[in-house]
Amino acid sequence: MDEPTQSADPPQIQERARTATVYRHRLATRIWHWINAVAIFIMIGSGIGILNAHPRLYWGQYGANFDHAWLDLRPYGNILRSGWLTIPAGYNLAISRRWHLLFALVLAFGLLAFMIASLINRHFQRDLRVRAKEVGPRHLWADLRAHLRFDFHNPDDPTAYNTLQKLAYVGAIFVLIPLMIFTGLAMSPGMDAAWPWLIELFGGRQSARSIHFIAASGIVLFVIVHLTLVILAGPINEVWSMITGRWKLPAAVPDPEPTPEPEPAE
Amino acid sequence: MTLITRRAIVTGGALGAGLLLSGCDKLAQQPGFRRILFSGEKINMGLQRALMDRNALAPEFTAEQMSPVFRTNGNANPNTADYNRHVAENFANWRLEVGGLVDRPLRLGLSDIGAFPQRAQITRHDCVEGWSAIGKWQGPMLGNVLKAAGVRTSARYIVFTCADLWSGQPYYESIDMVDAFHPQTILAWAMNDKRVSVGHGAPIRLRVERHLGYKNAKYVMRIDAVASLAGIGLGKGGYWEDHVNYDWYAGI
Numbered sequence: 001m002d003e004p005t006q007s008a009d010p011p012q013i014q015e016r017a018r019t020a021t022v023y024r025h026r027l028a029t030r031i032w033h034w035i036n037a038v039a040i041f042i043m044i045g046s047g048i049g050i051l052n053a054h055p056r057l058y059w060g061q062y063g064a065n066f067d068h069a070w071l072d073l074r075p076y077g078n079i080l081r082s083g084w085l086t087i088p089a090g091y092n093l094a095i096s097r098r099w100h101l102l103f104a105l106v107l108a109f110g111l112l113a114f115m116i117a118s119l120i121n122r123h124f125q126r127d128l129r130v131r132a133k134e135v136g137p138r139h140l141w142a143d144l145r146a147h148l149r150f151d152f153h154n155p156d157d158p159t160a161y162n163t164l165q166k167l168a169y170v171g172a173i174f175v176l177i178p179l180m181i182f183t184g185l186a187m188s189p190g191m192d193a194a195w196p197w198l199i200e201l202f203g204g205r206q207s208a209r210s211i212h213f214i215a216a217s218g219i220v221l222f223v224i225v226h227l228t229l230v231i232l233a234g235p236i237n238e239v240w241s242m243i244t245g246r247w248k249l250p251a252a253v254p255d256p257e258p259t260p261e262p263e264p265a266e
Numbered sequence: 267m268t269l270i271t272r273r274a275i276v277t278g279g280a281l282g283a284g285l286l287l288s289g290c291d292k293l294a295q296q297p298g299f300r301r302i303l304f305s306g307e308k309i310n311m312g313l314q315r316a317l318m319d320r321n322a323l324a325p326e327f328t329a330e331q332m333s334p335v336f337r338t339n340g341n342a343n344p345n346t347a348d349y350n351r352h353v354a355e356n357f358a359n360w361r362l363e364v365g366g367l368v369d370r371p372l373r374l375g376l377s378d379i380g381a382f383p384q385r386a387q388i389t390r391h392d393c394v395e396g397w398s399a400i401g402k403w404q405g406p407m408l409g410n411v412l413k414a415a416g417v418r419t420s421a422r423y424i425v426f427t428c429a430d431l432w433s434g435q436p437y438y439e440s441i442d443m444v445d446a447f448h449p450q451t452i453l454a455w456a457m458n459d460k461r462v463s464v465g466h467g468a469p470i471r472l473r474v475e476r477h478l479g480y481k482n483a484k485y486v487m488r489i490d491a492v493a494s495l496a497g498i499g500l501g502k503g504g505y506w507e508d509h510v511n512y513d514w515y516a517g518i
Contacts, residue, residue, distance in 0.1 A: 045287055054396035064397035066335035088291045094511040102306030189392050190517025192325055193476045194318030205398050
């Protein structure tokens with residue numbers, strides 16, 4: 001039987017790919033990205049509106065005015081109540097809750113659908129898998145230095161996410177958003193009857209509320225870093241690719257020498 | 267050219283506004299969108315009811331886990347002439363009226379309420395504002411009181427009318443029959459082993475433990491079994507629901 005000849009991509013194809021666009025974001029990723037962007041935006045605005053009803057945070061099962069608050073945000077009330085920060089613009093706990101509890105469903109079921117789709121289309125396995133060698137201190141240090149040079153793409157594999165980027169996405173998708181959802185559910189008196197283990201997991205309703213706030217702060221930080229890096233990486237190309245899926249490769253860096261095969265260590 | 271410029275500005279502006287918070291407020295004022303926004307309540311109620319057993323219990327705590335201070339909220343004293351007279355008489359002549367769709371309307375004094383089998387529970391009170399306090403509540407199960415009154419099968423909601431007036435109207439709340447017959451739903455006359463204080467709803471406070479604080483009506487004077495909430499107050503099942511758009515289902 002004839003074996004098909006095994007060979008690497010011919011060089012001219014590689015050459016063409018460097019100046020063209022590549023299909024980078026699958027449909028499921030793009031749909032989820034925008035639905036989730038709207039949901040996160042609404043959850044943060046309405047969440048601050050709800051926080052303003054009692055801007056003090058406690059640890060444990062209970063916590064109210066006479067108990068020790070680990071964080072008292074009342075001194076920042078003027079900022080937290082500014083109209084550009086909350087949904088609705090004026091303080092209205094009932095309407096903030098209406099927004100929050102409807103879009104919580106969008107956030108939670110959207111994430112669930114995205115997770116299922118990304119397992120099936122192998123987005124998680126291919127693009128977000130963090131390999132052990134990537135999280136070594138030397139690799140992370142090199143990645144950080146590359147970020148500081150605004151150098152975000154590996155010229156040999158420009159569509160691959162770099163390690164810090166992967167860690168940020170994994171942190172948001174698998175840690176921060178699930179924490180938001182489950183601490184949010186733990187604050188619901190109905191869910192505490194339905195799933196008593198949930199409140200145990202977080203060590204009480206006020207602890208769940210505190211973790212909800214901390215994770216929300218983490219998401220705000222993620223959004224700030226994410227938007228900053230989109231702008232630094234070329235906002236038109238990045239936003240366009242998240243709409244159409246097609247991403248223009250960065251200008252080809254001239255390859256001085258073919259990379260030599262690593263010498264066997266001896 | 268002006269047309270294009272204007273169109274660009276309008277399009278850009280509309281897109282931008284859609285993303286801005288002020289856009290959210292405008293959306294929330296559109297009746298159609300408002301219906302969508304308010305539909306979250308029914309979805310959450312449906313999901314929670316599907317996930318929980320009808321009699322699933324809210325977490326209960328030990329005496330050591332109780333809040334050192336259980337704050338009051340909302341109205342802390344109805345301060346009407348009738349109410350003040352009852353306070354002065356230590357509620358000796360006060361009667362809880364149980365009526366509506368029942369075969370045997372009841373008038374129950376505190377000693378009658380104390381004669382029902384009692385349930386004591388240390389539970390967490392979760393205010394819609396975000397704070398929680400743990401306290402001990404004791405009283406008869408509402409379900410037993412309703413059975414004693416012979417509640418009819420046509421009853422779908424239980425309405426609680428209270429002594430405190432808000433803009434001249436009595437505070438009221440309502441729950442459905444699932445919550446009315448839940449084992450932790452009690453008519454509490456004792457809190458932390460003492461008679462419920464005026465601040466916390468004397469003489470009787472409803473405890474409906476799978477809901478937020480505002481469902482736990484204080485100063486309960488009347489209990490009515492009804493087939494529909496229409497025609498009561500503004501028809502949304504409670505004072506806060508009627509006047510400031512709070513969810514009737516307060517399980518979340």
